[in-house]
Amino acid sequence: MDYRVIKENDLFLMTEKSGDIPKGQSAGHGLYTKDTRFLSRLETELNGKKLILLSSPADDHDVLTFRLTNPHMEQDGNLLLWRESVEVIRKRFIYQGVLYETCRLTNYYPKAVTFEFSVMFDADFADMFVVRGYHGGKTGDRIPTVHEPCSFTLGYLGADGLKRTTKIQWDSQEARRSKDGKVDFTLTLHPKEYKEISFFVSPGIGGESKPIIPKEEALAKLTEGAAAWNSECTEAATDVPLFNSLWERGKQDLRVLLTDVGYGMFPVAGLPWFAVPFGRDSLIAALQMLSLNPEIAKGTLLTMAAFQGTQEDEWRDEQPGKIMHELRSGELAATKAIPFTPYYGTVDATPLFLLLAAEYYHWTADEELIHRLLPNLKNALAWIERFGDEDQDQFVEYYQKSSKGIANQGWKDSGDSIVHANGDYARAPIALSEVQGYVYQAKTRLAPILRKMGHLEWAEELEQSTKVLQVRFNREFWMEEEQYYAIALDREKRQVRSVTSNPGHLLMSGILPPERADAVAKRLTAPDLFSGYGIRTMSTGSAGYNPMSYHNGSVWPHDNSLCLMGLSSSGYAEESRMVMDGLMQAAVHFEAHRLPELFCGYEAGLNYPVPYPVACSPQAWAAATPVVFLQALLGIRPDAMERTISLRPMLLTGMNELIVNGIKAGKGSLSLRITREGDGSSPKTEILSNTTGFAVSFPEMLSAVSYK
Numbered sequence: 001m002d003y004r005v006i007k008e009n010d011l012f013l014m015t016e017k018s019g020d021i022p023k024g025q026s027a028g029h030g031l032y033t034k035d036t037r038f039l040s041r042l043e044t045e046l047n048g049k050k051l052i053l054l055s056s057p058a059d060d061h062d063v064l065t066f067r068l069t070n071p072h073m074e075q076d077g078n079l080l081l082w083r084e085s086v087e088v089i090r091k092r093f094i095y096q097g098v099l100y101e102t103c104r105l106t107n108y109y110p111k112a113v114t115f116e117f118s119v120m121f122d123a124d125f126a127d128m129f130v131v132r133g134y135h136g137g138k139t140g141d142r143i144p145t146v147h148e149p150c151s152f153t154l155g156y157l158g159a160d161g162l163k164r165t166t167k168i169q170w171d172s173q174e175a176r177r178s179k180d181g182k183v184d185f186t187l188t189l190h191p192k193e194y195k196e197i198s199f200f201v202s203p204g205i206g207g208e209s210k211p212i213i214p215k216e217e218a219l220a221k222l223t224e225g226a227a228a229w230n231s232e233c234t235e236a237a238t239d240v241p242l243f244n245s246l247w248e249r250g251k252q253d254l255r256v257l258l259t260d261v262g263y264g265m266f267p268v269a270g271l272p273w274f275a276v277p278f279g280r281d282s283l284i285a286a287l288q289m290l291s292l293n294p295e296i297a298k299g300t301l302l303t304m305a306a307f308q309g310t311q312e313d314e315w316r317d318e319q320p321g322k323i324m325h326e327l328r329s330g331e332l333a334a335t336k337a338i339p340f341t342p343y344y345g346t347v348d349a350t351p352l353f354l355l356l357a358a359e360y361y362h363w364t365a366d367e368e369l370i371h372r373l374l375p376n377l378k379n380a381l382a383w384i385e386r387f388g389d390e391d392q393d394q395f396v397e398y399y400q401k402s403s404k405g406i407a408n409q410g411w412k413d414s415g416d417s418i419v420h421a422n423g424d425y426a427r428a429p430i431a432l433s434e435v436q437g438y439v440y441q442a443k444t445r446l447a448p449i450l451r452k453m454g455h456l457e458w459a460e461e462l463e464q465s466t467k468v469l470q471v472r473f474n475r476e477f478w479m480e481e482e483q484y485y486a487i488a489l490d491r492e493k494r495q496v497r498s499v500t501s502n503p504g505h506l507l508m509s510g511i512l513p514p515e516r517a518d519a520v521a522k523r524l525t526a527p528d529l530f531s532g533y534g535i536r537t538m539s540t541g542s543a544g545y546n547p548m549s550y551h552n553g554s555v556w557p558h559d560n561s562l563c564l565m566g567l568s569s570s571g572y573a574e575e576s577r578m579v580m581d582g583l584m585q586a587a588v589h590f591e592a593h594r595l596p597e598l599f600c601g602y603e604a605g606l607n608y609p610v611p612y613p614v615a616c617s618p619q620a621w622a623a624a625t626p627v628v629f630l631q632a633l634l635g636i637r638p639d640a641m642e643r644t645i646s647l648r649p650m651l652l653t654g655m656n657e658l659i660v661n662g663i664k665a666g667k668g669s670l671s672l673r674i675t676r677e678g679d680g681s682s683p684k685t686e687i688l689s690n691t692t693g694f695a696v697s698f699p700e701m702l703s704a705v706s707y708k
Contacts, residue, residue, distance in 0.1 A: 053067075293664065354443075534557065672688055
């Protein structure tokens, strides 16, 4: 990626690889919280010249380090500073709403040198949607800068009446401050001598700003938080270094993406543009993370429940019981220039909310949370039956009502993503194939839980509705000529006959008959859908295929992971290995082995995956994809009703050992070791410890209809 980003809770900073935010830049770099840019400039200079970047690794999640040096400097034939004389190391981190940055300048010239070191700051307080060029609206005005010794405060009074400030402080008395936000330091350093200067940037809203604690204490507490996260998560190690690298990368990226808005930690969608509560993405990432840390699912469910729809509001595409799509809190949202307060234009978040609640219970047996969420679950199910299926054809459909909303409201939400075989775009209301699978899976997994809790009639209603849905879905969506499912039904109930990855999500739902599940599994890994680096979003044979597109031929790791959940739980070991091997080989070519949001769908024969130009990284559901690898390798499916954990373990190509410690389930955790024996088709599994209260079983073959 061509930027560097760091985040802690709801404050994040995106800069150039050098660590700078140049004046007048248009790349969206800045310091953000609450959908507002609190720094739009952060530049360093030495003697008025831009420094030369030496390195800026992207693999440290707590402290970003930038190593720079000076260019050669002469004036009128006189030497001012020999090239590479001064090393500048910038180290930065964020803790409790404050950006900490320390610049260490070291003289490596054999004589004493004197130079000017300058740091320039500014803040435009722009709304995130303005920065991205999506929306305009009435905005506020800058207010006079307040100057104090060793600090100054930039200010803005928004059109929403909120005062926003950015306070910049430094710890050196040697500074000379100019009026344009430039802070100058005249430094004289002897050979090998260094000087450290620390800056503290504190955004404030409504007249309040975060307190600054000593940087050493702040860093120690940040490090403690990282250690606590690691102790709370499952540990996994193999004899394949690449797998280990992806696992650790994903685990640490997910920690950075966690945020708490008052209801528990949950994953925001991704950086830099979606560091906000995001229904579909947050729910899917939490689902992916169940084997890593199920507590995140709890925080996600409570957050989504807190913002569940309560009324009919076309401006926000809100309806009672509906789970939100995206929550924004900037100036444009507050002045109602955009409907994201929150916005509800998503068709899949509501069934995914139900699905996550059911799967969370089956992992944890946390009946208390289900009791707490019962009103929300009831309202979500009521939305599915009434608003999600307004024409009562048994299928959940979407239709945009908001004038500034989203037209396509599934995970493939670009305007060209639902395309007929003749190239025409499908017209709403649209029923997506995978959404019907989410509904089916949610109801079938919830029904026994509700029955156990005494809601017998409710459970019976869910079970009866799934029987009707299963029959009708397999009749209306199946394309006999393709031996595959259509991506959707359009307004006229016509099949949208493009071959896409969407039906791959159905494998985990249990809605497919075994013979059709087999056809889907085989097609996902056929050459037209499988690029070698992963499953494409659209077949190369479909009219809309474009390997450079966002949703019509690209490869999305999270999409692959949902297909993988179904492939592994349905017993398709070879297909599962193909998907995992392909994504792992793709990861080799991305910085720090970080799987991006998506990449282009070209053949692996190119010998490298082609990056998509504006992919978010890190992205929560991409970061969680290696976590799904572990679920797939274990073939794990807890069942709190039966108090069992089913395992159908396998190993990747070239993998001889997998050790898993502390995978949370029931009342405790499970640790085990899997080792290769013979041809590896039936690896040996050793239970190292089991404090879950669940019995472990090893079925020979999990049914393709895995949740019936």
